[in-house]
Amino acid sequence: MTGVTLNQAIKRYGETQVIHGVDLQVDDGEFCVFVGPSGCGKSTLLRMIAGLEETSEGKINIGARDVTHMDPSERGVAMVFQTYALYPHMTVKENMGFGLKMNGHPKADIDAKVKAASDVLKLDDYLHRKPAALSGGQRQRVAIGRAIVRGPEVFLFDEPLSNLDAELRVEMRVEIARLHKEIGATMIYVTHDQVEAMTLADKIVVLRAGHIEQVGAPLELYRNPDNRFVAGFIGSPAMNFLDGVVTEGGIDVPGLGRTIAVEAALPAQGTPVTLGVRPEHLEVQMGQGALQAELSEALGGVSYLHLDTPTGERLIVEERGDDRAAAGDTVDVTFEARRAMVFDRESGSRIR
Ligand SMILES: Nc1ncnc2c1ncn2[C@@H]1O[C@H](COP(=O)(O)OP(=O)(O)OP(=O)(O)O)[C@@H](O)[C@H]1O
Numbered sequence: 001m002t003g004v005t006l007n008q009a010i011k012r013y014g015e016t017q018v019i020h021g022v023d024l025q026v027d028d029g030e031f032c033v034f035v036g037p038s039g040c041g042k043s044t045l046l047r048m049i050a051g052l053e054e055t056s057e058g059k060i061n062i063g064a065r066d067v068t069h070m071d072p073s074e075r076g077v078a079m080v081f082q083t084y085a086l087y088p089h090m091t092v093k094e095n096m097g098f099g100l101k102m103n104g105h106p107k108a109d110i111d112a113k114v115k116a117a118s119d120v121l122k123l124d125d126y127l128h129r130k131p132a133a134l135s136g137g138q139r140q141r142v143a144i145g146r147a148i149v150r151g152p153e154v155f156l157f158d159e160p161l162s163n164l165d166a167e168l169r170v171e172m173r174v175e176i177a178r179l180h181k182e183i184g185a186t187m188i189y190v191t192h193d194q195v196e197a198m199t200l201a202d203k204i205v206v207l208r209a210g211h212i213e214q215v216g217a218p219l220e221l222y223r224n225p226d227n228r229f230v231a232g233f234i235g236s237p238a239m240n241f242l243d244g245v246v247t248e249g250g251i252d253v254p255g256l257g258r259t260i261a262v263e264a265a266l267p268a269q270g271t272p273v274t275l276g277v278r279p280e281h282l283e284v285q286m287g288q289g290a291l292q293a294e295l296s297e298a299l300g301g302v303s304y305l306h307l308d309t310p311t312g313e314r315l316i317v318e319e320r321g322d323d324r325a326a327a328g329d330t331v332d333v334t335f336e337a338r339r340a341m342v343f344d345r346e347s348g349s350r351i352r
Pocket residue numbers: 013016018036037038039040041042043044045
């Protein structure tokens with residue numbers, strides 16, 4: 001087992017730089033998740049670690065070895081992709097053992113490794129089937145099995161579950177968590193899915209336009225984001241943001257029609273800021289205020305109430321319990337001062 005270290009890693013395609021000097025430490029045995037908007041460089045960074053993309057500048061280490069310019073096959077990594085690309089004419093067993101067979105491993109050794117992997121992935125009953133006779137989840141399990149039999153030090157996953165339907169995703173997510181616990185290898189996992197990121201990760205890396213915005217444990221990023229981007233990206237529904245200006249005694253927030261007291265150490269009066277509050281920290285006050293309820297999405301245990309402010313901003317409030325507001329209501333919202341986050345409106349940096 002080994003960790004992965006990136007040192008000022010840069011990727012250029014011709015003139016275009018897409019990864020801008022990334023420094024990152026993924027510890028031995030850690031489950032690290034890359035998240036960020038489409039095109040921010042998640043796959044590129046993963047492929048640089050795999051050796052499928054040449055690193056333009058900087059250094060990549062796996063354990064103590066500098067692998068920056070090594071061939072993918074020498075790096076001790078195995079990658080699982082969104083499309084599982086199994087060989088249709090081979091059985092599950094043959095698919096899983098194929099890489100080892102090509103490398104000239106003895107048959108008994110291959111059989112033992114395939115057996116061990118199929119135990120972990122509960123594929124024993126399917127070893128003699130062809131991929132066409134498997135469900136999507138089973139196929140993806142075979143693709144993961146193919147990675148396991150190679151005994152890599154580092155597993156790299158690029159959105160492995162995004163071709164599966166919602167129910168299977170949940171099942172496979174639990175399975176991947178179990179797999180990580182069982183084999184304890186270092187894993188780096190790219191996803192668009194908030195829930196996958198929050199539940200699987202020891203460490204989340206939030207990327208934006210080829211830069212790291214913040215690195216931290218899931219709840220650390222959720223509770224203590226460094227900037228407006230991370231605050232808005234982690235959490236679903238997203239954090240609410242309202243424009244405000246620092247004033248005597250707090251922040252004047254036109255969307256709420258009042259001055260809000262906060263715990264942050266505020267800059268000079270007149271500074272434009274953004275106030276952030278999560279949907280679950282807002283409390284609806286019925287029969288007062290000037291916020292128009294436009295829509296209430298009732299999911300059962302919770303409802304998401306969408307409110308329009310007089311300034312044209314939008315708030316989402318999480319409601320629980322029996323008394324919930326309805327579309328057409330006019331309401332106000334309150335929240336505890338400690339729940340309000342403040343960001344510099346220009347730079348987006350958190351003001352603490
Ligand atoms: N071969 C290439 N030539 C030029 N630019 C490229 C090439 N491959 C990727 N890019 C650019 O690099 C950036 C990062 O792409 P990448 O595929 O890593 O994004 P991503 O975060 O994985 O996005 P998604 O979530 O959509 O998969 C994008 O702006 C993309 O257009």
